[in-house]
Amino acid sequence: MTALETTSVGSLPKPDYLVRARAQTARGKMKAAALRRLEQRATAEWLAFQEEIGIDVLVDGEQYRGDMATYFAENLDGMEVSGLVRSYGNRYYKKPIITGELRRAGPISVGWFKFAQGRTRKPVKGMITGPYTMMDWSFDEHYGSREEAALAFAALLHQEARDLEAAGAKVIQVDEPALATRADELPLVVKAVGIVTKGLDAKTVLHTCYGNYEEIYGYFNRLPVDQLDLEMSNSSLDLMERFRRDPLKKEIAFGVLDVHSHVVETRAQVAERIERALAIFDPQKLVIDPDCGLKTRTVDEAKAKLEVMVQAVRVVREEHGFA
Ligand SMILES: [Zn+2]
Known part of the structure; x- marks a missing residue:
């Protein structure tokens, strides 16, 4: 791996024309094939942008996904998706429901992976919503046991990972935003x-969103992946001290962009965060990325943040004499 390899976590914002097209399709005013062409256009634009600014490992930006769990749920046998359910505040989302034995009718994300990888010589990540999160975010009417449901998801997501690998994925990321929600279930996550990830040749990554990392720290080395991707832009010094005392035995993707803030970080700010990471981690095992998916930012904000990130990495690479 190159020192301070750069990547993105997954989602990128949808351009206005795609947001409008999705709304039109939902109202029956646009055909699915026309929507798909616009999703392809947006995916191609995001790939071109990432190449242009010099990101090392690309993502397809998930332009064809609404919600990460719902997208997989819609493509599995044994699942239905509810109407809009109110979560906190005025946010509405569709809840996946397990109604029968879970089966994969066919590959889910492989077609989009092939489309994206076919447009660039740089590696594009295969992206899987993890089995624990799929279980935690779904309403279960069939299994009656959280463990059984999670393991059923795991078996079919393993097939999906195999298919991504066969299609050429060199890096496969498992998204587990729900990982830190219940510490007592961490053995189940593992x-x-x-x-x-069993038996995969591709590099495996586990992304998790912010949680009480100090509480779950003991599990970091037990997670069966090659790379752990964490939100670190606002991390505490205590956590960094913990990494020093109790070293991570795998690669770390270190988030340096606050994805919840409209404010675009300065190059100096990001460089300082990278330096903080470099004080602890081997640069060959240190990947630099945003904290999380950027889909909640505007297209302009996301682009500006990613550009600052890549520029900051360049500055730090030069200062340290990394090739
Ligand atoms: Zn996240």
Whole structure:
């Protein structure tokens, strides 16, 4: 790996023309094929942008996904998706429901992976919503046990990972935003993710969103992946001290962009965050990326943040004499 390799976590914002097209399709005013062409256009534009600014490992930007769990749920047998359910505040989302035995009717994300990888010589990540998160975010009417449901997801997501690998994916990321929600279920996360990643040759990454990292720290080295991707832009010094005392035995993707803030970081700010990471981690095992998916930012904000990130990495690479 190059020192301070750069990547993105997954989602990127949808351009206005795609947001409008999705609304039109939902109202029956646009055909699915026309929507798909616009999703392809947006995906191609995001790939071109990432190449242009010099990101090393690309993402397809998930322009064809609404919600990460719903997208997989819609493509699995044994699942239905509810109407809009109110979550906190005025946010509405569709809840996946497990109604029968879970099966994969066919590849889910492989077609989009091939489309994206076919447009660039740089590696594009294969992206899987993890088995624990799929279980945690779904309403279960069939299994009656959180463990059984998670392991059923794990078995079919392993097939998906195999298919991504066969299609040429060199890096496969498992998204587990729900990982830190229940510390007592971390052994289940380890078991389920292990089923997904078992025997893969591709580099495996686990992304998790912000949680009480200090509480779950003991599990970091037990997660059966090659790379752990964490939100670190606002990390505490205590956590950094913990990494120093109890070294991570795998690569880390270190988030340096606050994805919840409209404010675009300065190059100096990001460089300082990278330096903080370099004080602890081996640069060959240190990947630099945003904290999380950027889909909640505007297209302009996301682009500006990613550009600052790549520029900051260049500055730091030069200062340290990394090739
Ligand atoms: Zn995240």
